[in-house]
Amino acid sequence: MSKMILILVVGAFITYGIVNITSNDNVTNATENAADNYSLTKARNIANSTAEMILANLGDNINWRVTSPVTVNVLGGETIYKVEDAFFNGDSLIKISILGNYFNNLKTVTIYTLRNLKSPGFLPVNMYAPVTTNNNILTAGTITVDGRDHTMAGALIPNKGTWGIWTTKTFTQKGASSIGGTFYTAGVGTDIAPTKVGYMPVVAQNQTYPGGFPTTPEEVLGGISNGFDKDRLKIIAQRGIYGSQYVTDPTNLKYPLKGITYVEITDSMMDCSVEATGAGILIVHNKSLTASIKNINAGTFRGLIIADDIVHIQTTIIGAIFSLTPSPSEGNAIGLGNGSVLYSNEAIKEATEFAATHNFGWRKKRVAIKYWFE
Amino acid sequence: MQYWLDIVGSFLIGGLILLILVNLNLSMSNSAAENLNTNLSQGNLTTTTYVIEHDIYKIGYRVTGEKIVIADSAELKFYTDIDNNGTKDSIHYYLGDPSQMFFTFNPNDRLLYRVMNNEKPTSSIIVVDFNLSYYDSTGAIIDYTSLKNASVRGKVKTVTVSMGVESADPVEGEYQGAEWKKNIIAKNL
Numbered sequence: 008m009s010k011m012i013l014i015l016v017v018g019a020f021i022t023y024g025i026v027n028i029t030s031n032d033n034v035t036n037a038t039e040n041a042a043d044n045y046s047l048t049k050a051r052n053i054a055n056s057t058a059e060m061i062l063a064n065l066g067d068n069i070n071w072r073v074t075s076p077v078t079v080n081v082l083g084g085e086t087i088y089k090v091e092d093a094f095f096n097g098d099s100l101i102k103i104s105i106l107g108n109y110f111n112n113l114k115t116v117t118i119y120t121l122r123n124l125k126s127p128g129f130l131p132v133n134m135y136a137p138v139t140t141n142n143n144i145l146t147a148g149t150i151t152v153d154g155r156d157h158t159m160a161g162a163l164i165p166n167k168g169t170w171g172i173w174t175t176k177t178f179t180q181k182g183a184s185s186i187g188g189t190f191y192t193a194g195v196g197t198d199i200a201p202t203k204v205g206y207m208p209v210v211a212q213n214q215t216y217p218g219g220f221p222t223t224p225e226e227v228l229g230g231i232s233n234g235f236d237k238d239r240l241k242i243i244a245q246r247g248i249y250g251s252q253y254v255t256d257p258t259n260l261k262y263p264l265k266g267i268t269y270v271e272i273t274d275s276m277m278d279c280s281v282e283a284t285g286a287g288i289l290i291v292h293n294k295s296l297t298a299s300i301k302n303i304n305a306g307t308f309r310g311l312i313i314a315d316d317i318v319h320i321q322t323t324i325i326g327a328i329f330s331l332t333p334s335p336s337e338g339n340a341i342g343l344g345n346g347s348v349l350y351s352n353e354a355i356k357e358a359t360e361f362a363a364t365h366n367f368g369w370r371k372k373r374v375a376i377k378y379w380f381e
Numbered sequence: 382m383q384y385w386l387d388i389v390g391s392f393l394i395g396g397l398i399l400l401i402l403v404n405l406n407l408s409m410s411n412s413a414a415e416n417l418n419t420n421l422s423q424g425n426l427t428t429t430t431y432v433i434e435h436d437i438y439k440i441g442y443r444v445t446g447e448k449i450v451i452a453d454s455a456e457l458k459f460y461t462d463i464d465n466n467g468t469k470d471s472i473h474y475y476l477g478d479p480s481q482m483f484f485t486f487n488p489n490d491r492l493l494y495r496v497m498n499n500e501k502p503t504s505s506i507i508v509v510d511f512n513l514s515y516y517d518s519t520g521a522i523i524d525y526t527s528l529k530n531a532s533v534r535g536k537v538k539t540v541t542v543s544m545g546v547e548s549a550d551p552v553e554g555e556y557q558g559a560e561w562k563k564n565i566i567a568k569n570l
Contacts, residue, residue, distance in 0.1 A: 011395075019402035026409040033416040037423050044427045096443060096467070118568075234536070242519050379568030380465060381438050 046112035049084060054107030054116040054381065057086040061103050062120070065090070065374045069101075069124050084109035095119050100377055114381065121375040128356035131228050133217060136173035136188070137350035140317075140330040141220045143176040144341060146184035150320060151201045151347035154188025154209050159286065159309055159353050161325050166196035168350055171209040175220055175333075178210050186210060188350075220333070224269075224290045224313045227329050228362060240290060240362060244269035249361050251287075262306070264289060266361045275299045275336075281322065282306025286357035291315065296332045303346070310358030320346040326354035411552055418548035418557035426546045426559045429506050432495065434565065436463065436472050437540055441569035444469055448570060449537055452528040455511050457540070461569075463497070470498055476511055485549035487556050493544075509558065510545035516564075539566050 057079070064071050073090040080086075085108045093102035096119075103118040138144065138152050146152060154171035156164040168189035172178050180186060180203065187201035188209025199209050221227045225235035243266075244253035250265030257276040260268065263284040270276050270291045281289060281303055291300040291314035299316035303324075312328040316336050320328070327350055330341075441448035443462035451458035451473070458473040477492035493506040515523045516539040527533045542565060547558035 015399060015402065019406060022406050023409055026406070026413045030409070030413040030416050033413070033420040037416075037420045040420075040424055040427055044430075047431075231532075239519070242521055246519055248519065376568070378443055380442055381568070 043112065046109050047114065049082065050107040050109040050112045050114035051381070052107075053081045053084040053086050053109055054105045054114045057081055057088055057105050057107065058103065058116055058118055061088060061090060061105070062118075062374050062376075065101065065120065066124065069122065069374070072101075081107075082109075092122070093119065096378070098377065116379070116381040118376060118380075119378040121377060124374060128358070128360035130352060130355055131359070132233070133229075134227075134327060134329070134355065135211065135214075136170035137324075137327045137348045138172050138174075138330075138341060139327070140172075140174045140176070140341075141216075141333045142174070142330070142335050143179070144172060144174050145179040145181060146172075146186070146341060147181040149183045149185075149345045150341070151184070151349075152186050153201050153347065154186075154350045155198050155200070156189070157325060157349045157351040157353075159325065159351060159357065161323070161349055161351075164352075166198055167352070168196065168198065170211045171199075171201075171206060171350075173211045173214060175214055175216060177212050180206070220331075221329075222296065222331060224288075224292055224331075227313050227331075228359065235362070240267055240288070241269050241271070243267050243362060244290075251361065264308075270298070270300075272298045275301045275318075277301045279303055280305035281308035281312070281324070283308045283310060286310035286326065286354050287361055288313065288358050292331065296334075297336070299336050301337075309351070309354045311355055317341055320348060322346050324348045325351045326358060327351075414552045415555075415557050418550075418552060419559065422546045422548055422557055423559045425507070426544065426561050429493070429508070429544065429546070430561050430563070432506075433474075433542055433544075434563070436461070436474075436495070437542065437565045437567060439463055439569070440540070440567040443467070444569070447531055447535070449534045450531075452513070452515055452525075452534050452537060454513060454525055457513055472497055474511075476508075482507065486551055487547055487549050489556075490547060490549065507546065507549070508544055509547045509556075510543065510560070512543045514541040514543075515539070516541065537567075538570050539564055541565070 071090065076087050076089050078085060078087045086105060088105045090101065090103050093100055099122060100119040101122055105116040107114040136154050152171050155168035158164060166189060171186040171188035183203060185201035185203050186206035186209065187199050189196045189198050190208040199206060224240050225237065228235045241253065244251040248266060251267040252260060253269045254260055255271050257270050257272065257279060262280060263282045264287050265284055266287050268287060268289045271293055273293055276291050286309045288310055289312045291298045296315040299318055300314045301318040304321040307323045309325045311326050312324060314330060315332045317328055317330045318337050320341055328348060439461040440459045441461060444460045449459045456475040458471060460469050460471050462468060463470045463472060473496040475494050477494060479489065479491050481492055482490045489509040490507050493508045493511050494502045496502045515528060515537045517523055517536045518538045523533060523537065543562040545558055545560040547556040
């Protein structure tokens with residue numbers, strides 16, 4: 008009997024030992040599998056992080072090349088990369104080759120980019136003038152509205168501009184306010200410097216907006232057909248992309264403005280500054296088209312202002328302004344003081360760059376990626 | 382009398398030891414089976430994720446025009462030059478029906494098909510869950526209904542894949558499994 012028990016005990020321990028070893032093997036395999044997966048992910052992260060750094064460098068200097076492989080340590084691993092000119096798929100491109108290595112787990116990434124920096128900014132198809140309105144409009148005081156083209160810095164670019172005023176109703180000039188712009192004959196532009204008289208060639212009255220006058224900021228930028236579906240700009244602002252802001256109380260805005268600033272209010276953003284860094288889009292809007300921006304009396308804004316109602320511009324705006332309401336809250340006067348609105352293709356393009364649909368990353372605006380293979 | 386007490390006592394103690402050992406072995410066997418199943422599930426899952434990541438990261442590579450042609454909750458078809466040979470390929474992922482897996486105990490397992498170009502559908506991927514979500518450039522989710530429209534599919538920038546695998550057979554009524562979820566930013570979209 009005791010022998011039988013002894014045999015059983017020994018047999019059981021042998022079985023236990025075998026099962027235990029098998030079980031340990033399984034655990035070891037699972038751990039190795041997890042570690043391999045982690046290492047491969049890490050190698051991918053190393054390669055992609057290197058790609059981001061290289062693209063940032065190219066964004067600063069598109070002529071930067073690294074024709075001999077360079078090894079650098081990134082994220083606890085190692086990466087080897089080259090940046091060279093290449094002809095691929097019928098195009099002359101820049102080829103970026105990256106090999107990420109994390110404990111001998113390798114990941115390769117090959118990227119082809121265009122050789123010139125490219126901005127995705129655009130001029131909205133129906134952006135006709137530095138001041139576009141859906142109501143009767145009046146300028147007074149010493150405001151200057153100049154549809155001639157300007158640089159971001161406000162320097163004049165001759166004979167490349169547009170109307171000074173564009174409205175679906177009528178325009179009235181009062182006081183010392185002056186209007187300028189560019190009119191075209193057989194495709195050749197002629198500038199009219201801001202003037203109190205003789206501005207009619209650059210003022211477009213009683214116009215019809217193609218497809219109906221916009222009632223949302225997205226429609227100003229081309230609407231759904233241009234990739235701006237309902238509330239797209241609001242979503243970008245709410246997500247804070249490129250420093251964008253969304254507020255329902257204008258006093259909460261942080262200056263200088265960046266990216267898309269979306270102010271959704273039921274009344275007025277009053278006595279305000281529009282100081283902006285770079286260029287952006289300032290939107291003051293609600294669904295009833297009753298949000299207004301009033302007494303803009305500080306800061307220089309470069310970009311695009313889209314507001315339901317714009318009253319009293321007393322500062323400098325380089326770019327364009329677009330008013331949505333057909334029923335302005337305080338008559339039709341957009342300017343009473345010494346403000347100026349200078350049309351600028353460059354500022355508008357820079358502004359819409361923030362709203363354009365990017366693949367990812369800030370530098371994608373500058374380095375145009377053609378192919379990415381990993 | 383003493384002799385019989387020794388016999389009975391030995392039987393009792395021997396029986397108890399035997400029961401303990403049998404119980405220990407059963408527990409160990411179950412534990413080993415669970416470990417094995419979990420290990421297999423995890424292995425299957427990582428292998429599958431390699432394939433899925435390999436494909437989805439390349440959506441739209443060297444493709445002009447429409448890049449994603451079907452984008453649904455458990456189905457994705459897209460174009461890419463997967464082998465980098467200059468020829469556009471189509472990759473189609475979709476789920477089979479649970480009834481196809483009649484030979485396993487697990488009622489939830491299904492085949493995940495990967496079809497390249499016009500090849501005959503084949504699959505070695507068995508999953509219990511395969512779900513896809515789509516996001517635009519702002520990170521906003523795009524609903525499946527609107528993804529039937531090609532222009533909306535053109536806005537997809539990120540694909541989130543979540544997947545679960547389980548063992549074919551249960552151990553003590555439980556199926557051992559593993560899950561995986563990843564946001565994949567397809568760089569060519």
